[in-house]
Amino acid sequence: MSEPLMPLWEVFIRNRSGMPHKHCGSVHAADATMALQAARDVYTRRGESVSIWVTPSSAITASDPDDKDHLFEPTASKPYRHPTFYTVPDEVGHM
Amino acid sequence: MSMGSAHLSTSADSSASLGPAPHAPAAAVFGYLLSLGDDALVLGHRLSEWSGRGPTLEEDIALSNLALDLIGQARLCYAYAGEVEGEGRDEDALAYLRDEHAYRNLLLLEQPNGDFAMTMARHLLYAAFLDPYFKALAASADPRLAEIGAKAAKEMAYHLRHAAEWVIRLGDGTEESRTRTAAALDELWMYTGEMFEMDASETLLAAQGIAVDRGSLRPVWEATLARVLAEATLARPADRWMQCGGRAGRHSEHLGRLLAEMQVLHRAHPGASW
Amino acid sequence: MYTQGLNSTDAAGPANADDPARLARFQGKVEAEDKIEPNDWMPEAYRRTLMRQISQHAHSEVIGMQPEGNWLTRAPSLRRKAGLLAKVQDEAGHGLYLYAAAETLGISREEMVEQLLAGKAKYSSIFNYPTLSWADIGAIGWLVDGAAIMNQIPLCRCSFGPYARAMIRICKEESFHQRQGYEIMLTLCNGTVAQKQMAQDALNRFWWPVLMMFGPSDRESLHSADTMKWKIKRFSNDDLRQKFIDATVPQGHYLGLTFPDPELAFDAASGHWHTGEIDWSEFKRVLAGDGPCNRQRMHTRQAAHADGAWVREAALAYAAKRAKRANALPQAAE
Numbered sequence: 294m295s296e297p298l299m300p301l302w303e304v305f306i307r308n309r310s311g312m313p314h315k316h317c318g319s320v321h322a323a324d325a326t327m328a329l330q331a332a333r334d335v336y337t338r339r340g341e342s343v344s345i346w347v348t349p350s351s352a353i354t355a356s357d358p359d360d361k362d363h364l365f366e367p368t369a370s371k372p373y374r375h376p377t378f379y380t381v382p383d384e385v386g387h388m
Numbered sequence: 389m390s391m392g393s394a395h396l397s398t399s400a401d402s403s404a405s406l407g408p409a410p411h412a413p414a415a416a417v418f419g420y421l422l423s424l425g426d427d428a429l430v431l432g433h434r435l436s437e438w439s440g441r442g443p444t445l446e447e448d449i450a451l452s453n454l455a456l457d458l459i460g461q462a463r464l465c466y467a468y469a470g471e472v473e474g475e476g477r478d479e480d481a482l483a484y485l486r487d488e489h490a491y492r493n494l495l496l497l498e499q500p501n502g503d504f505a506m507t508m509a510r511h512l513l514y515a516a517f518l519d520p521y522f523k524a525l526a527a528s529a530d531p532r533l534a535e536i537g538a539k540a541a542k543e544m545a546y547h548l549r550h551a552a553e554w555v556i557r558l559g560d561g562t563e564e565s566r567t568r569t570a571a572a573l574d575e576l577w578m579y580t581g582e583m584f585e586m587d588a589s590e591t592l593l594a595a596q597g598i599a600v601d602r603g604s605l606r607p608v609w610e611a612t613l614a615r616v617l618a619e620a621t622l623a624r625p626a627d628r629w630m631q632c633g634g635r636a637g638r639h640s641e642h643l644g645r646l647l648a649e650m651q652v653l654h655r656a657h658p659g660a661s662w
Numbered sequence: 663m664y665t666q667g668l669n670s671t672d673a674a675g676p677a678n679a680d681d682p683a684r685l686a687r688f689q690g691k692v693e694a695e696d697k698i699e700p701n702d703w704m705p706e707a708y709r710r711t712l713m714r715q716i717s718q719h720a721h722s723e724v725i726g727m728q729p730e731g732n733w734l735t736r737a738p739s740l741r742r743k744a745g746l747l748a749k750v751q752d753e754a755g756h757g758l759y760l761y762a763a764a765e766t767l768g769i770s771r772e773e774m775v776e777q778l779l780a781g782k783a784k785y786s787s788i789f790n791y792p793t794l795s796w797a798d799i800g801a802i803g804w805l806v807d808g809a810a811i812m813n814q815i816p817l818c819r820c821s822f823g824p825y826a827r828a829m830i831r832i833c834k835e836e837s838f839h840q841r842q843g844y845e846i847m848l849t850l851c852n853g854t855v856a857q858k859q860m861a862q863d864a865l866n867r868f869w870w871p872v873l874m875m876f877g878p879s880d881r882e883s884l885h886s887a888d889t890m891k892w893k894i895k896r897f898s899n900d901d902l903r904q905k906f907i908d909a910t911v912p913q914g915h916y917l918g919l920t921f922p923d924p925e926l927a928f929d930a931a932s933g934h935w936h937t938g939e940i941d942w943s944e945f946k947r948v949l950a951g952d953g954p955c956n957r958q959r960m961h962t963r964q965a966a967h968a969d970g971a972w973v974r975e976a977a978l979a980y981a982a983k984r985a986k987r988a989n990a991l992p993q994a995a996e
Contacts, residue, residue, distance in 0.1 A: 296772045296971070297978060299444070301765065318828070319762040320446055321771060323977035324984065326553055331446040334453050335755055339835075355701060373700035373766040429740075436734050436743070439750050440727040440962070443970025445758045448727075452751035459744050466740070480739045504973045560983065561976025568972070653796055654738040660854050662739040662796075662846075 300349055302328040303372070304336055307344035314346050322347075412598050416589040417530070418472045419492065420599055422482070423590075423635055424536075425465030426493035429483060430643070431514065432458030433650055434501055443504055450550060454511070457543040464536050484654035488644050489637040496579035498634075498643040502572065505558050505565065509572035511551035516612040517583045519544040520605050529597040552616045559620025566622070573617075574625050581630025583609075692893050697823040700766035708892055712822055713767045714783075715894065717774045720760035722786040723753045724778075725959050729793045730802060738796060742846070746799060749839055756832045763824040779964050787945060788875050790953030797850055797857075797864035803843015805865075805872045805910065811836055812876075812906050816896035825894075844913065851917040858918070865914065866922045873937070874945040876903035904934055911935045 299321040305314035317336050322328035328347040337345070355372040435455035442448030466479035496514060501507045522544050525537025558565040584602045586594060593599035617624055633639065654662075684703050691698060698704055727750050734750065737743035761771045777783040788806055793799065814836065817829040850861040877899040880886040889895035897905075911928075914921055925938035947953070 296776070296974075298770055298772055299974060299978065300981075318759055318831075319765070320758070321444065322446065323557070323974075324981040327557075327977065330450065330550060330553065334450040335446060335758060338449075338453065338751070338755070373768070433735065436747050439734055439747065440724075440731045440754075441966045441969070443973035445724070445754050445761070447970075447973075448754045449751055449758070452747055452754070456744060456747055456751070459740065459747070463740050463744070483740055484738070504970070557977050557980040558973070561980045562972070564972050565976030565979075649735050653736045657738070657854060657856060660738075660857055661849055662742050 299323060300328075301351075302332070302347045303350050303353060304328075304332040305346040305348075306332075306336055306342045308342060310343055314344065319350060320347070412530070412593060412596055414472050414474070416593055417598065418469055419589055420593055421465045421469035421472065423492040425462045425469060425482070426491050427497055428458045428462035428465065430491070430493040430646065431497040432456075432462060433646060434497065434499075435507075437501055438507065447504075451507075454547055454550070457540075457547070461536070461540050461543070464539075468532050468536070480654065484651045488639055488647050491637060491639065491643060491647070492635050493639075493643075494579065494582050495631055495634045495640055496576060496582065498640060498646060499576065499579065500642055502575075503568055504554075505568035506572040506575065508551050508554040508558060509569060510576055511547065512555045512616060513573075513576060513580055513613075514583070515544055515548040515551050516616075517605060517609050519548045519612075520608045521600055521602070524600040524605070527597075528599070533598060548612070552612075555616055555622070556620040559617070559622040569620070570622055573622065577625040578628055578631050582632045582634060585632060585635070587635055689891070692821045692891075695819070695821075695893070697826065698821050699823045707888065709767055711889060711892070712825065712894065713764055713769055715889075716760055716764040716767075716825055716828075717769070717777070718784050718786075720757045720764060720774065721778045721783055722789065723757035723760060725785045725789045725963065726806075727753045727757075728959055728962055729789055729791070729955070730799060732793045733796055733799050736796070745842055749803070749842060752835050752839065755835070759828040759831055760825075763822075763828040766824045775967065779960070779967060781951075781960065784949065786875060787948045787953065788871050789959060790948050790955045791868070791871050792955050794867070795860050795864060797847070797860040798868065800843050800846030800850060800861065801864040801868045803839055803841075804847050804913070805843075805868055806875070807836060807840040807843060808910060809872055809875050809906050811840060812902045813897075817894075819893070819896070821893040847917055847919075851919065861917070862919050865919050869922050870940065870944075871948075873903060873907070873940055874942075874948075876900075876906070878942055878945070907935050907937060908933075 300323065301319055302322055302325075303319050304317055306317050307314045320328055320331040320335055322331045325347060329345060332345050332347050333342075336342070350372065353372045432455045435451050435458065438448065438451040438455075440448065442451055462483070463479050466482045469482060470477045470479065494514075496510060499506075499510065519541070522537045522541035526534055526541055528534040528537060555569060558569040560566070584606055586599075586602050590599050590602075594601045613624060631640075685705060688698070688702075688704060688708075691702075698708075730746065730753070731750050734743070734746055737746050761774060764774060765771060774783070778785070793802070811833070814829055814833050818826055818833055820826045820829065847861055847864075850857040879900050880898045886895065886898070911921065911926065923938045925936065927936050928934075929936050948956070951957075
């Protein structure tokens, strides 16, 4: 893999005043400002929002799924297994 | 004579259905609307050329949003222009059946997209002007123009933010991105003067509170650029001879090619509906 | 839709060493129409199949921007210009939602893109055909999006949560695409002689490639049984294709067009439209890289990606600089 990974951000949108923010997907962006703009451009094209939250996917802590069996180390800490969550030592090279 | 001053003409009472303010010659308003519409259409067309070619999927979508805003603005201006002219020309007749010498857009906007730095630099230079421009137009003595201004002002605020954030990142990113962005600004600078010029006709409209005094926006434009370029660690290009002629239909060699492509299918089937 | 028929040439993986108890629990969830979420246990084959299917679906959306984008700068009215720009933009968005869904399975967007650009991933065969007239834009909306919808609606009930949710979002946006395409065809067929000929010519060129989009009969696919069992796939290729034909032929006749198939006939007994034999050798050829536009589509995508590298690099460099500055501030204050 030659290309450095662009950080992943989870997007939450409040559609109408009074409603809670709801998760609607993710975007790739280098920083929070651009993540917010990307979220606005990608997820609110049909006028679907009054408020947008973005957070780095790596900042999310998730609970265990109902099924407690795991084949590998518990993923309870991350919402899913995206490559940027796991740091690999430089000596190991690209993975 | 800026729009913010006490230049409220008596025509502020006109209802939207009566068209332009009574004291304004229809020809002047028509020409003015064409220049607004042509600016929007030409730049919107240029941005649509990025479709499928953006540096990221997110940016591809963002650029299309910018283009859609502008094409929407063009359609509003052309629709009104056709009514003012009163000869039955609709938005498509105006967009597709005028030759380049009848187009009144700024030279800045017909320049080729170049690389992403060139496109964002062009957008920053233009949005930094258009954002305060439409805010001022929202107070036009002509209710239709005021409506167009109000809607476009909301859109342009986002255009400016988007372009500014990119120029900052490209200016203060890598050596390569800085070089490209500095080169882009230098290349486009000679087209910025034209934004602030008005011919006799538009000057008359500004005096009547219908159009906006372009020159009055220079300080806010300079201030916006100064702020953004400083954060981008880029230098403001040196003042130089400014190119002009777009408003009079004297364009660069690029517009002819742009219109040839844009208009070819429509012109190949005269009178057809699509 | 864009995934039909793309799995048939893959070799079966090694026999699964999955724990039978977990497998049973997983299969039970699927049978009960429970959603499988990214952090749930799942068989490796399920994960691999989904990664491949979702990413290929995403690639198809992105490549699909090219044939339609080909007429953006020549759209013959401002309304069509705006409509087509919005449609192509939607396709970019759909690609993005799908890449995002695939990422939850443990692969990055960058890696998926690299697979596409290296020619290691497939995308729907239909996008390897050229758009030679404005009528092709109508035909693509009417036929290609029409075919896609046949598959996309069942996918909204797919067992994997992120994919199902992405498909629901996509289907909501897709509804205007097919209508827009059909409206273009209707306008052309009600227009000048030249316009009507343009529409007929587009149908003549796209009809068979669109039927091929559904993929060969499932008898020939190694994976159909699994994808059906896992509720990723709900209907067979042949069933979907027939459903599409039955819906579309009357629409074409309403337009006053003829279909390029001398054997096309309505069978009153079954209530279905019968078509002639599909030339599957063409499908295989196009999938293998010898379609009219395969190389062009790849080169365009590769160039766009390469041209954007310095931009992505700059954005990351700026973010790193800014983070460093932010970290440096508290120390500077001391």
